[in-house]
Amino acid sequence: MNRQTIRNNGTALLFLGPWFIGLIVLSLGPMAASLYLSFTDYNMLQAPNGIGFENYVRMESDPRFLKALEVTFTYVLLGVPLQLLTAFSLALFLNRGLKGLALFRAIFYIPSILGPSVAVAILWRQMFGLEGIFNELLSVFGVMPKSWVADPSTSLYTLITLLVWQFGSPMIIFLAGLKQIPETLYEAAAIDGAGPFRKFWNITLPSLTPIIFFNLVMQIINAFQAFTPAYIVGGGQGGAIDSTLFYTLYLYIKAFTEFKMGYASALAWVLLVICGVFTWLLFLSSRKWVHYES
Amino acid sequence: MSRVYAANKGVTAIKTAIAVIASVAMLYPLLWMLASSFKPQHLIFQDLSLWPDVFTLENYVNGWNGFTNITFGTFFKNSFVVVLFCIIGNLLTCSMAAYAFARLPFTGRNFWFALMFASLLLPHHVVLIPQYILFDSLEWINTYMPLIVPKFLASDAFFIFLMVQFIRGLPLELDQAAKVDGCNHIQIYGRIIVPLLLPAIVTTSIFTLIWTWNDFFSQLIYISDPRKLTVALALRAFMDTMGQSAMGSLFAMSILSLIPIFVFFLVFQRWLIEGIATYGVKG
Numbered sequence: 001m002n003r004q005t006i007r008n009n010g011t012a013l014l015f016l017g018p019w020f021i022g023l024i025v026l027s028l029g030p031m032a033a034s035l036y037l038s039f040t041d042y043n044m045l046q047a048p049n050g051i052g053f054e055n056y057v058r059m060e061s062d063p064r065f066l067k068a069l070e071v072t073f074t075y076v077l078l079g080v081p082l083q084l085l086t087a088f089s090l091a092l093f094l095n096r097g098l099k100g101l102a103l104f105r106a107i108f109y110i111p112s113i114l115g116p117s118v119a120v121a122i123l124w125r126q127m128f129g130l131e132g133i134f135n136e137l138l139s140v141f142g143v144m145p146k147s148w149v150a151d152p153s154t155s156l157y158t159l160i161t162l163l164v165w166q167f168g169s170p171m172i173i174f175l176a177g178l179k180q181i182p183e184t185l186y187e188a189a190a191i192d193g194a195g196p197f198r199k200f201w202n203i204t205l206p207s208l209t210p211i212i213f214f215n216l217v218m219q220i221i222n223a224f225q226a227f228t229p230a231y232i233v234g235g236g237q238g239g240a241i242d243s244t245l246f247y248t249l250y251l252y253i254k255a256f257t258e259f260k261m262g263y264a265s266a267l268a269w270v271l272l273v274i275c276g277v278f279t280w281l282l283f284l285s286s287r288k289w290v291h292y293e294s
Numbered sequence: 295m296s297r298v299y300a301a302n303k304g305v306t307a308i309k310t311a312i313a314v315i316a317s318v319a320m321l322y323p324l325l326w327m328l329a330s331s332f333k334p335q336h337l338i339f340q341d342l343s344l345w346p347d348v349f350t351l352e353n354y355v356n357g358w359n360g361f362t363n364i365t366f367g368t369f370f371k372n373s374f375v376v377v378l379f380c381i382i383g384n385l386l387t388c389s390m391a392a393y394a395f396a397r398l399p400f401t402g403r404n405f406w407f408a409l410m411f412a413s414l415l416l417p418h419h420v421v422l423i424p425q426y427i428l429f430d431s432l433e434w435i436n437t438y439m440p441l442i443v444p445k446f447l448a449s450d451a452f453f454i455f456l457m458v459q460f461i462r463g464l465p466l467e468l469d470q471a472a473k474v475d476g477c478n479h480i481q482i483y484g485r486i487i488v489p490l491l492l493p494a495i496v497t498t499s500i501f502t503l504i505w506t507w508n509d510f511f512s513q514l515i516y517i518s519d520p521r522k523l524t525v526a527l528a529l530r531a532f533m534d535t536m537g538q539s540a541m542g543s544l545f546a547m548s549i550l551s552l553i554p555i556f557v558f559f560l561v562f563q564r565w566l567i568e569g570i571a572t573y574g575v576k577g
Contacts, residue, residue, distance in 0.1 A: 008398065023409070029424070099306060105567060110559070113566075117526065118527075118548075172567055173571060175571070228510045
């Protein structure tokens with residue numbers, strides 16, 4: 001290395017110093033440590049003992065782990081597509097021939113800002129509770145009142161509703177994408193005699209595939225890590241017969257109420273692998289359906 | 295021609311009407327909570343109306359008194375302190391890192407940048423437990439250090455990425471002119487780049503505020519001392535101790551807890567929406 005390179009690296013280190021320390025102390029180091037802990041029986045009291053793959057093997061016969069997987073997969077695989085479909089439809093609807101777009105865009109965005117809070121989770125728990133307004137609304141149609149939050153067959157769907165309700169932020173990204181599509185494409189298609197469906201299928205949809213892809217990756221990763229609504233609605237546990245036991249909630253219970261840090265670390269690594277596999281599969285499939293402008 | 299125009303006008307009117315109805319439906323739960331917070335406790339349940347027949351402030355008075363002799367004033371102050379330091383940390387260290395990635399030549403820049411980008415997709419839970427053990431050994435449990443210190447180590451890679459994109463859009467001639475005038479990198483960063491970074495600084499500040507204010511998971515893990523609870527933790531504790539009998543007060547405090555982020559949203563919504571549209575910010 002010559003003198004100039006050394007000087008450049010020195011300057012860079014000055015600016016990157018905090019980030020670099022963070023990378024080692026808060027990311028890479030802890031990642032290595034949690035991988036190590038996942039092969040131990042660490043419980044915060046005694047020094048960790050190596051137990052090989054036992055934590056991972058044990059998961060297979062842990063009913064709460066299996067339940068948490070089922071609940072989380074249902075939440076992600078049902079909630080995210082519904083949320084994105086809502087976001088996409090409303091973006092298409094708002095895009096043209098509407099006065100006050102900026103106002104509606106802002107209104108539809110409000111649930112995305114306020115939705116992740118404890119306050120809204122409390123509201124949801126009340127709305128879908130036995131004495132909640134949802135029952136009051138349904139009583140008009142003669143439906144018998146019940147607690148939608150406490151009934152294990154419906155509790156998860158109240159949380160999926162909460163996720164779908166927060167469609168504002170992907171909707172704004174879709175709207176920004178729609179504005180990018182050149183008008184000339186539609187004009188050319190109109191000259192060729194294409195109707196609205198053909199225009200949608202051959203121009204709008206392909207042009208938006210990169211944005212659909214981006215939203216899918218981001219929302220899936222976020223949904224896998226959802227915690228607050230499940231914690232509040234289920235009262236810090238997994239709700240009735242663990243029907244709302246989100247994966248992160250189970251991890252929290254294992255780590256911070258039972259202090260089974262070894263097992264919880266293994267759970268964290270399984271979550272990492274699941275998120276990684278999903279992202280990888282999406283990237284693989286993207287070659288088949290995502291169109292990038294060349 | 296005029297008939298087409300009239301038809302379009304009709305379509306616009308119908309679409310606007312649908313959009314208004316959808317907006318009201320979307321906001322109904324929030325408006326209902328707002329209205330209920332002004333209703334007497336016994337009238338809250340099974341009253342769908344958005345206008346209280348009997349208007350009272352007792353929910354706010356009772357709620358503000360909090361629990362175990364600690365008022366919500368303390369909890370709000372705690373949340374604001376955490377948010378303030380998180381914003382300072384993010385602005386300072388993320389902008390420094392972004393300057394290096396965007397403007398400085400150094401060994402392995404692409405590698406480090408890729409690593410930074412990859413950390414965006416990393417689930418936080420995989421570093422959670424060792425971080426907890428580390429902060430515990432530093433005796434930082436029940437302090438705000440575990441919430442604040444990571445922000446001073448540029449741990450929110452998303453904001454680095456946002457600022458890198460922004461700095462790359464600034465003309466290089468500015469740097470070169472400053473260099474000719476004898477500025478070093480610290481001066482270029484402080485005098486040229488940071489002032490021009492204002493839009494990214496505003497976006498970063500608002501999103502840090504919203505995410506930190508809404509954050510529940512990290513605060514739940516690190517803070518349990520009643521005097522140190524943040525608003526999010528206090529609401530949950532209030533719900534657990536009071537239950538259904540104090541739903542009015544719980545609603546009143548929930549509404550208060552939403553006001554800071556809502557006000558910032560109203561004031562800065564143009565920045566927020568442009569920020570999402572440009573960089574694809576999550577929730």
